[in-house]
Amino acid sequence: MQENLDIILKIKNGDSSLFNDLLENHKKMIYKIINIYKLEVGDFYIDSNDLFQEASIALYKAIFSFEEDKNVMFSTYAYLAIRNRL
Numbered sequence: 001m002q003e004n005l006d007i008i009l010k011i012k013n014g015d016s017s018l019f020n021d022l023l024e025n026h027k028k029m030i031y032k033i034i035n036i037y038k039l040e041v042g043d044f045y046i047d048s049n050d051l052f053q054e055a056s057i058a059l060y061k062a063i064f065s066f067e068e069d070k071n072v073m074f075s076t077y078a079y080l081a082i083r084n085r086l
Contacts, residue, residue, distance in 0.1 A: 004074050011063050022063070023056060026078060030055045033079070037086045051086060058085035 004025060007018050023030075034051045062081035066074055 005068060008063050008066060008074060009068075019060060019063075023059060026059060026075065029075065029079060030059070030082060033082050033086060054085055055082045058082040 004022065007022050007025075011018050011022065030052060033055065034048055037046070037051060058081045059078055062074075062078045065081075066077050
């Protein structure tokens with residue numbers, strides 16, 4: 001997805017206002033991951049909003065550790081970064 005790569009490069013170069021666009025592009029994937037990790041055990045409950053916030057942090061960090069020349073799609077890289085964070 002060239003569009004995501006352009007957004008990623010612009011964010012890396014300081015245009016952090018585009019992060020919301022990238023987050024919107026990956027929102028469906030994030031919620032799929034969140035549904036895997038949603039926990040309800042007795043009185044213990046992890047809120048989906050908390051998981052979404054952690055996933056957003058992981059996505060943001062993935063932008064700066066992503067290496068475009070490694071022949072890996074950013075969505076695959078982001079998926080693994082989010083899963084590892086959660």
